[in-house]
Amino acid sequence: MTTDVLQDIIARCHQRHEKPLKQRKTIVTPLPYKGFPYHFTVHCAYRYPVMLQDLEAADISFMPIGQAPGADRPPRSFGGERFLKRQQAMDWDITRWHKSWGMQIYTGIPSARDGASWHDIDFKYEAICAAPDAVFACVQGLVNAVANPLLTLSKSGGLRFSCRIPGYLHPHTEQTRVYAYKENPSEENPYHYDAYLEIVGEKGHNCWDGRYEILLGNLLDPPVIPKEVLFAPIDALRAKLHEPVSQSLQRTQSILDAPYSLGSGKLDLAKEAFFTYGFSYVRQENGFHYWHRQGDASGNTEVALWEDEDGVWVSASTSDTDIPMAATLITDVWKDTGILPPIPKTGLPIDDKVLAVREGNLSPLSLKRPRPVLHKSKPTEEVDETLEEISVQVQRAFDRNVRVLGCTPETDAEKNREVAPFLRKSICLRVPSTELTTATAQFLEDRNVGPVAEWRDRMYLWDQVKDIPVDVRMATPFQHGNVCEDPERCEALEEKGGNPSEIICPQCPVYTACRERGYLSQFSTFQTTYAQILGDFRLFLDPQHAKRVEQLLEARDGTHPLCIINVKRENAPFLRCKLPKTTLKEWVVNWQGSTLGNFAIALLNAIEIRDGSHGTAIKRLRTVVQTFEWLEKDLIQQMCHINIQGRVIAREVIDAETGAELARFTIEFEGGISAYIPVDAAAADRLAAQGLPFFPFDAFVPNEDMKILMSIAEAVRLGILDAEAVESIQEFPTVCADPSWTFWHQLKRFFTHYTRDADAPMRWEDEALQFRVPPVLHPSVKHLLVNGPILYGEHLHRAFLGAETESLRMQPMAWGPGNRVFQIRTNIYPRETILDFSSTWDVIGMSETGQHIFSRIQAEIERDPNIKHGILTDLYDLDQLKSIEKNENVCFLAEVRTLDGLETAFQEAQVIWIVGMPEIGAGTMLELTQTYFGNDEEPLSYEMEPESYRYKDARVQSVQEKVVTRIFTEIMELVQLHRSANKTVMLITGFRIPDITDRPETLLFDWRDFDVAGGLDKLSEAIAIRQRFEIERDNLTVESSRMEVERVLGCSPRQANRMLQRMRGGKARVTFREQILELLTNGEKKTPELTEAIRGHPKAINTELTRLVGLGKIVKIRRGVYRLPEAKG
Known part of the structure; x- marks a missing residue:
């Protein structure tokens, strides 16, 4: 196999250089893993998917990367302490994994195993072109030197040999990292050189995604090779290729270094935009950041970037770029920066149709509106008032x-x-x-x-x-x-x-x-x-x-x-239960050879096995508990007692007053402490009255060392334990205070209640086994x-x-006079729709939807400076909104979960904007759903409908609704609409909130209503007019005239006629979506078959096919072939 791979390896390198592969998006499976409700399978190489837990079990440090070009790299903040600590799945935001297209593997110490640090030996394509035979000989020598070589074909046609080297870490300097190179100066760069061989070790990282192809070996099991064996063939190649230069190597890269942060979130987004559009950072001077375009032969054109209170600005020094020489807002030059643009001095643009509706010359139904996702509903259960x-x-x-x-x-x-x-x-x-x-x-x-x-x-x-x-x-x-x-x-x-x-x-x-x-x-x-x-x-x-x-x-x-x-x-x-690792280790030492010590060893062994799924880990722990169940009595007894070394010797005590024998034997403990063993209860009372130490003990063999069980109280009474100071008490062994509720009872209650392993809410976190059990009334x-x-x-x-x-359920309290709530009805606005997570790994921009929302909020705030506003939104929004917060009539700008200290500000604000549905952390969702529903026979599913942002599993969706409802309830308690007056709450989410959404004081609106109103003061009126027209629309009949249909719908005569034809029983138009889904019910179809069967333009049909694939409604098998998704369950 190895010989076959190496036989044509040089030819394959040239072929890959000419025809590179493509990345593949990470596969997300709705199954729990650690604190995530999902499994992530990353395409680390061509046809090489790997699950994150397998990477962790292989002691590999890794991070997600985005899609090329632009985001297939680490964050620019990458490095520092992260080069010293192994990075695993939970060290990165779950959104990164959802958006990932591969990963970077940390080389050096973070991916070390047993003292052998990870190293990548990168043979550049230039080396293969310059000396193919020498490269082949080196690679062959490395491959033959180990039993399990890991050889990868890079995206550009180079080769990578990965290994772990015991007791060695290759330094991270340009001179040592580029191990073989040749000087190749040019007029543009007199210091240019061709890198032939790089060794990536200390503080390094390398890309692994679908563009790479593993030719030999297993990514999870790289070879271990001694330094001397590794460098023998490498040094032979270096002797043939390397041409050292007198001066130190100048580091070259396509994007020059820039400060990690230019000083603000908006400037950092602008920085990413400059990189995306092919600019390189030059310098900072007097508050300006200067750039020039890569490939600019003359290098004479510089572009200045700066920020002031009015926005982020750019200007070019010459007219040779698409950037104006005059100071221009960057959002006017590039529309995809993710920066919230300032409000134009002339106000937000309004189209003629909206003006016509505002003036009463056109029906509000003529405006194109998204389909509502939120409707008012009648209460389904009675409420009690008095x-x-x-x-x-x-x-x-x-x-x-x-x-x-x-x-x-x-x-x-x-x-x-x-x-x-x-x-x-x-x-x-x-x-x-x-x-x-x-x-x-x-x-x-x-x-x-x-x-x-x-x-x-x-x-x-x-x-x-x-x-x-x-x-x-x-x-x-x-x-x-x-x-x-x-x-x-x-x-x-x-x-x-x-x-x-x-x-x-x-x-x-x-x-x-x-x-x-x-x-x-x-x-x-x-x-x-x-x-x-x-x-x-x-x-x-x-x-x-x-x-x-x-x-x-x-x-x-x-x-x-x-x-x-x-x-x-x-x-x-x-009930939250926690069994720390320190307690388990304490049991191992103090109860060695006893039931509790063996139980602790078994638990530790089960916990420390890191491979396999969550369900497999729980099954191991369940097996341990079941194995020791027949020793339950011993476990409980030992958990409630400490274990003291002692020896029983014959030493009697006679009562001086009565002559009665009080004790025949004495226990001698370590440290010179002893206690008499009373012959009966009366003797124990006499010993206590005389102030003599005693300890009732039955089962013993004289003159032999043994373990003696006693309570903490008994050990303190005998002076074995010192309870005089906090510090000495903290050195005590840990015991269970109640023999009817020990760690054993907690584990047993857990496994009795949660009979399925896959969804049992138990985690190993913070060096402790943590889990929850149902309450015991x-x-x-x-x-x-x-x-x-x-x-x-x-x-x-x-x-x-x-x-x-x-x-x-109780009747909600009445609101004060003049209080009202406006709730958006067309979108729930999760943070993924408001923010743009795909633009860059380093700083999160605002999506077009987010800019649409906050531009209107900003315009409303600036419209009347006498009305005070407050804004609650997602944490990631806050930095961009600082410019809005500078307005004197903004009382507060805060994250929805950070409400402490805002009581006074809430009372001052007259208008409160609550933007977006609060994001529920993946770990929180997993813990709550497993806690409540982990004992169901049916497994939990975390699959989500992409359009509605609702979980398909009703149980998971119910948990999300409860958490979000609780967050909104806490916010509304601070608003205190039942006590204050003339307050307006703007709920920019279509999420249904019990006791808020269905109240008569709550009006549902969309952004078209807002545009027609031109401000909050007319929004109620705009909604009422639209609702009146909706009632008229619903009352249209086959007897209605064409002119009446035109007036109500605000449509053309042709559209009115089509509407009437449909109402009168004419053949209704069938959408592309319906026709495609109907055709695919009979099996897979090719694009020509679909376009032939569907009446419509082929380009429009292709567009609909692409849209349905993106929504998961149909599956693209291969180019031009589609089918319906497979039924689940």
Whole structure:
């Protein structure tokens, strides 16, 4: 095989130079991988697709690249620390992978394995032309020197030999990287040379995409070759080709270096445009950046680039380019820069048709408009308004034994300022059963929960008092509002699995005072309060807090607890579990040879296998848990105890008073500590009374070293562990505090609930095994009210499987006078439509659609400086919008998820623009969908409809809707339309928002309405006129006259006649799309067959074929042959 490949290799190089291959786009498969809901398969070479997880398993550092020309390169910021750390799939934004057409592989240390660094030996096509026999001999020598050679034919006809070299890293300098070259000066460049052989090692990278062809070997398994063996044939070639020059090599490249950033996002976009249009960077001087066009023989023409408050400008020094000599906006020279142009002084251009509609001379239906994606709908479920109605619904739910009741009220904290700080916490109302429904309804109606007692954890106000001297604090404990005088030690002990109330509190000098008015007093005082405010709602859901909850919720005097939790995040009810690697390693050491130690080793082995899919990794972990299930009792016992080395010796103790034998044996521990083994419980009491150390122990063999299990409390009592300082406590082994809720119980609950491996929500992140399990409602929680805008219906049921659940929707609060919402109806505007991710890897520009939106916003802001505006949008938009923010009537410009500190600005703004549907991170989508639906029999699919931007899987789509709804709900809470007046909210997304979209105060519009109105003050009127004409259009009948059709539709007589003909039963025109899809139902068809069967111009038919391929509606098998996509499932 090797001989056959090498036989005609020189001829193949020449052939490839003449006929280069093309890149292929990365394949995206909607299956989970790490934090992505997709698998990405990159075409690393011709007919050589590789999955990202396989590259990671091969210890290869890589990054995505875009499409040639222009984007088939690393970012210009590429380098620095990234040359020192291995780059994997999650180190790059998921959008990069979606847009990728190949990858770059880091050479040197990042792709090293077992101390052998990756190197690429690049034989340039010029070397093959200059000395083909010598190159062939060198390549043959390298190939024959290893068992698994990796030889690649480059895109230009050169050759690349890839390998790993133990204990060697080739330096990254021009003189050493270009290992063989020949001086070839010219008039334009007296220092020019022809590079024949390059060695890419330290801080290097090389391209791998569909233009390259792997002739021999496996990219995932490059050969390992000693330095001496590698350089023997290379140096022989160098001796024949290399002609050293006296001076140092001058680095040459098609695009000269420019500063990574020219100072602003707009200038950086302009920089990329200059590179795209064939310019090279020259210098910076006095705020101007100078360029000249590559290939300019004279080099006399320079183009200046600069930015001021009016925009980004260019001017040429001569008239030899297509750039004017006079200062000109760059957006007037090139339309594809991605820069938002300034508003012309004459205003945005308006066509004559829009003016005719504005003046009432033409129907608004004459304007071409995108098809609406958002319509108003009638509510599908009843809502409750009055306190009495709510009370009735709650009573009916409780009568049906509903245990978990979800509701979606709007937040209005200011109605009851005394409880406002607690509304985002958990509440327990203790009321007689007869008053339970009334109390529930009252809470939902106005949060009037009566006198409350808030649970305060040990760290409450500690930061304010910790610097007070200890003796001063202890003299008058709890005088400053804090509830614990030694909280840091208590917190550290709890983290290790110990119980501070048992170990630390009884020894505290203020123990009695604490039980009266400190932390410990809360357990008794909470029993007498009407309402309890609990800081962490997981108290009701997490078995870790079971004992505390049992004390707090104990029913007394005929009262029953109504537990209320306020949920603001989608997966909040599910318990987050975390098993750190440090704990596993601790088990391996402390429990070596025991069940827990073996279990930890098995888990670590399963985790550290990095190949295979997510489902395969989960299956390995599930197998480990199943294998140890028969040892469950031992695992639980060992997880709850520490393991101490000791020896039992015969040493008795006699009671001096009674003469009774208290102990026959003594345990000697390491460090000189010992404890008596009492003969019975009475003896243990006598030993304790006399202050003698003791430890009950049954199964032992005298005079042999053994492992002795004990609790942290017992180890502290015996002096084996020192709990006097936080630092010493942090050195404790980690144990599980509750034997009914250990790491074993968490793993078992996880694998019991999530029976399918592929969609189980478990990850190895931050050196820990992290996963979520369904909540465990405490038995004392008879009625749980889940209060929040995002957890209701199916999601509420999924969160509390096994409990009866119902959802109660409430009437939205009335808005203040003059408040209104305008929502776009023609596009949901995800960030991919507003931004241009394909233009460059380095800085993200604004798409034509994005420029269309923000130009109108900017024009509206500048139209009336007395009206104050606020803008919320995607993070990537912000830099370009700085020029808009400079307007004095702009109160804020912020990212939709960064709302902290904007409360005052929201109240000042009269018009608030919310642009685009918030982007949900891939990791967030994956975690939420797997958490809620990972236990379904049907696998989750993350395939998306490209036109509607909706997930095909209804479950995944429901999660996206919940998250986006929650984000918009939080924004609208800040706007406070129910309290303020005369505010306008512009929702520039067609995403349906419950309780907003269908309100009568919300008007749906499109940009044609906006253009006709000429501003916000006339937008309502423009919408009303268009809606009136739409009603007239819907009322047209076969009896309508042609002139009436012309007036209503604003169309020509011919179009009106065609409309009437269709209404009267005439043959309707069938679109190209319908005809193509119909023809392809009978199998694949060639283009001539389609054009012959379809009436229309062949060019138009070809255009429609291309469009349908892009939408995925049809498949192009090969040139000129099409078929329908294969049915799935």
